[in-house]
Amino acid sequence: xxxxxxxxxxxxxxxxxxxxxxxxxxxxxxxxDPIALSGAITLLESTREEDQETARDxxxxxxxxxxxxxxxxxxxxxxxxxxxxxxxxxxxxLANRRxxxxxxxxxxxxxxxxxxxxxxxxxxxxxxNKNVFIRPSAAGNTLGxxxxxxxxxxxxxxxxxxxxxxxxxxxxxxxxxxxxxxxDFFLLLLLAGAGDELQGxxxxxxxxxxxxxxxKSDGDNVNKAKLAARELKNAIHLFPPTSNGWIPxxxxxxSLENRDIDTVWEMIERFERHTKLNGSFGSKRKHQDLNWMxxxxxxxxxxxxxxxxxxxxxxxxxxxxxxNGVISAFEAAEEIYRLYRKT
Amino acid sequence: xxxxxxxxxxxxxxxxxxxxxxxxxxxxxxxxDPIALSGAITLLESTREEDQETARDxxxxxxxxxxxxxxxxxxxxxxxxxxxxxxxxxxxxLANRRxxxxxxxxxxxxxxxxxxxxxxxxxxxxxxNKNVFIRPSAAGNTLGxxxxxxxxxxxxxxxxxxxxxxxxxxxxxxxxxxxxxxxDFFLLLLLAGAGDELQGxxxxxxxxxxxxxxxKSDGDNVNKAKLAARELKNAIHLFPPTSNGWIPxxxxxxSLENRDIDTVWEMIERFERHTKLNGSFGSKRKHQDLNWMxxxxxxxxxxxxxxxxxxxxxxxxxxxxxxNGVISAFEAAEEIYRLYRKT
Numbered sequence: 001x002x003x004x005x006x007x008x009x010x011x012x013x014x015x016x017x018x019x020x021x022x023x024x025x026x027x028x029x030x031x032x033d034p035i036a037l038s039g040a041i042t043l044l045e046s047t048r049e050e051d052q053e054t055a056r057d058x059x060x061x062x063x064x065x066x067x068x069x070x071x072x073x074x075x076x077x078x079x080x081x082x083x084x085x086x087x088x089x090x091x092x093x094l095a096n097r098r099x100x101x102x103x104x105x106x107x108x109x110x111x112x113x114x115x116x117x118x119x120x121x122x123x124x125x126x127x128x129n130k131n132v133f134i135r136p137s138a139a140g141n142t143l144g145x146x147x148x149x150x151x152x153x154x155x156x157x158x159x160x161x162x163x164x165x166x167x168x169x170x171x172x173x174x175x176x177x178x179x180x181x182x183x184d185f186f187l188l189l190l191l192a193g194a195g196d197e198l199q200g201x202x203x204x205x206x207x208x209x210x211x212x213x214x215x216k217s218d219g220d221n222v223n224k225a226k227l228a229a230r231e232l233k234n235a236i237h238l239f240p241p242t243s244n245g246w247i248p249x250x251x252x253x254x255s256l257e258n259r260d261i262d263t264v265w266e267m268i269e270r271f272e273r274h275t276k277l278n279g280s281f282g283s284k285r286k287h288q289d290l291n292w293m294x295x296x297x298x299x300x301x302x303x304x305x306x307x308x309x310x311x312x313x314x315x316x317x318x319x320x321x322x323x324n325g326v327i328s329a330f331e332a333a334e335e336i337y338r339l340y341r342k343t
Numbered sequence: 344x345x346x347x348x349x350x351x352x353x354x355x356x357x358x359x360x361x362x363x364x365x366x367x368x369x370x371x372x373x374x375x376d377p378i379a380l381s382g383a384i385t386l387l388e389s390t391r392e393e394d395q396e397t398a399r400d401x402x403x404x405x406x407x408x409x410x411x412x413x414x415x416x417x418x419x420x421x422x423x424x425x426x427x428x429x430x431x432x433x434x435x436x437l438a439n440r441r442x443x444x445x446x447x448x449x450x451x452x453x454x455x456x457x458x459x460x461x462x463x464x465x466x467x468x469x470x471x472n473k474n475v476f477i478r479p480s481a482a483g484n485t486l487g488x489x490x491x492x493x494x495x496x497x498x499x500x501x502x503x504x505x506x507x508x509x510x511x512x513x514x515x516x517x518x519x520x521x522x523x524x525x526x527d528f529f530l531l532l533l534l535a536g537a538g539d540e541l542q543g544x545x546x547x548x549x550x551x552x553x554x555x556x557x558x559k560s561d562g563d564n565v566n567k568a569k570l571a572a573r574e575l576k577n578a579i580h581l582f583p584p585t586s587n588g589w590i591p592x593x594x595x596x597x598s599l600e601n602r603d604i605d606t607v608w609e610m611i612e613r614f615e616r617h618t619k620l621n622g623s624f625g626s627k628r629k630h631q632d633l634n635w636m637x638x639x640x641x642x643x644x645x646x647x648x649x650x651x652x653x654x655x656x657x658x659x660x661x662x663x664x665x666x667n668g669v670i671s672a673f674e675a676a677e678e679i680y681r682l683y684r685k686t
Contacts, residue, residue: 056674059671059673059674060670060671060674063668063669063670063671064668066668067668148673151671151672151673152671152673155671204547204550204551205583206550206581206582206583207547207549207550208547231577231581232581234574234577234578235577235578235581238549238574238575238578239549240548240549286666289665289666289668289672290662290665290666290672292672292673292676293661293662293665293672293673293675293676294676295676296672296673296675296676296677297645297648297676297679297680298641298644298645299676300676300677300680301641301644301645301648301680301683302640302641302644304680304684305640305644318636319633319636322632322633322636323629323632323633325406325407325409325410325632326406327403327406328402328403328406328494328495328498329494329632329633329634329635329636329639330402330491330494330495330635330636330639331399331402331403332636332639333635333636333637333639333640333642333643334639334643336640337640337643337644337647340644341647
């Protein structure tokens with residue numbers, strides 16, 4: 001690189017960085033610029049201290065303009081047809097609301113990237129709509145990191161005027177509990193035939209759902225889907241009621257034939273009216289926020305423990321002692337805590 | 344009090360304290376002395392620094408002799424007939440095993456004492472058996488405190504030779520999750536008629552159960568109970584399988600007519616054989632222990648935060664800011680953490 005080229009390069013880098021100041025990004029996001037939104041989310045993911053500071057400023061600016069969307073979590077095992085469902089579901093929503101953002105969560109780093117590229121291809125029509133924003137999952141490999149990025153992305157998308165957020169996750173791990181803790185409505189997609197097909201779903205997920213939809217109710221499969229829905233309805237009837245007084249509903253639908261997708265949306269709108277009327281919509285949000293504060297605080301405290309080489313080795317030694325029944329779990333915890341307070 | 348009386352009193356106090364050394368208590372517990380066991384549990388509950396140290400020593404002595412019991416959690420809403428069930432169930436167990444301990448957990452301090460006195464009266468026959476130990480719930484008013492005391496009581500009871508532990512809790516709060524995390528088998532008692540009667544059970548509890556029993560299957564209620572069991576079986580069939588390969592079973596029984604209580608016990612023995620054969624029994628225990636270590640560590644770290652007057656006021660201020668959407672949950676957590684690290 002000669003001197004002139006080098007100078008140009010520095011100047012363009014500087015310009016780029018200037019355009020990424022919190023204030024400028026905020027203005028562009030509020031105007032609905034998708035490239036600014038995309039850039040801002042990338043900023044959230046950056047590990048540079050400088051970028052993180054800009055991201056924090058940006059979040060602070062966006063916060064007063066957030067909270068005005070309907071946040072919907074969607075989960076289901078691979079093969080249930082999540083992408084095809086969202087492709088059609090997004091269009092149903094756009095007939096009723098202004099803008100839809102689709103965020104995908106997949107904390108298993110091996111799948112990151114690949115699956116969402118597939119998603120974008122499968123959501124062909126939806127991804128070309130100018131009122132739709134589709135964002136792949138965070139590149140973090142810890143659940144806490146992914147959760148943080150997703151929470152902050154929600155704030156950015158809401159400031160950008162998206163009034164419906166779909167947060168998609170694979171129904172096989174801890175990520176459902178995380179998504180459940182950040183959405184207003186939690187939708188579980190299921191395959192007809194029950195039994196074996198449910199293998200991948202983690203226990204406890206079914207009771208977390210505000211609504212269930214049996215997918216692929218088309219062709220020869222219609223009767224099987226209806227039977228599955230009836231069985232699920234009976235099962236749900238036995239579940240204890242939710243504290244907000246909402247009784248989870250079970251629907252069948254077909255993405256292939258684009259049938260009954262609207263009944264799923266109507267169910268969610270009914271839920272929204274119901275919970276906004278009785279105040280549980282707002283109180284759930286506040287509860288989620290406070291929970292997140294305390295969870296983050298715990299994470300920070302724990303992370304503080306693991307940073308110190310000495311403490312880390314000590315924890316690992318104590319884990320071994322607990323496993324072998326040499327000391328009790330409580331004693332081990334107390335010993336680690338004492339060491340931590342001393343250092 | 345004259346001088347002589349005073350001297351006598353001091354000497355008896357001293358004697359009592361001497362007999363409460365860890366070593367002496369340990370010897371008496373190992374010999375199966377119920378009064379020593381009872382005294383040791385009281386020691387665990389004491390807030391005196393001196394007593395706590397003795398308790399820690401005692402736990403350390405007992406630890407190598409613990410772990411040899413079958414730990415069964417029993418839950419169900421008030422009215423399901425837990426005490427009557429345990430009265431009969433305990434006797435069924437005694438026909439197969441040597442010694443049964445019943446521990447009750449009820450973290451709501453208002454109920455503490457009252458309910459267990461009621462229990463002892465209702466478990467009349469059982470409480471008079473010399474191979475049975477019944478202990479009321481801990482007097483702590485935090486869930487963490489109750490959990491700790493219960494975990495340590497388990498260790499003491501096992502060292503005292505109890506080979507079956509029944510840990511009873513009311514099915515209405517967080518305490519089920521706690522009990523679930525410390526037992527081998529989790530039994531949920533339900534009333535026939537479903538629907539309204541399930542109101543009190545928290546969502547998610549049903550999927551945590553390894554076995555369900557519909558109680559009060561007697562008189563006019565038999566058919567209703569059988570129908571409820573059938574419905575529950577269908578519902579459970581839709582649940583995802585557990586990782587240990589065990590399929591939860593549903594039984595009906597009557598404490599009044601002392602009928603089919605043995606089928607509940609047989610189910611639990613089947614579970615024990617199944618999980619010991621495939622190794623999940625032991626791996627679950629290890630997993631529980633390590634979990635408890637990390638949970639306790641988190642609790643200690645969090646408690647450390649709240650002890651400082653300054654930090655506490657700061658946390659409360661930040662909670663308010665999060666509730667009002669002034670700052671994000673993450674920012675609040677980070678600010679609290681920074682303050683904590685400085686002080």
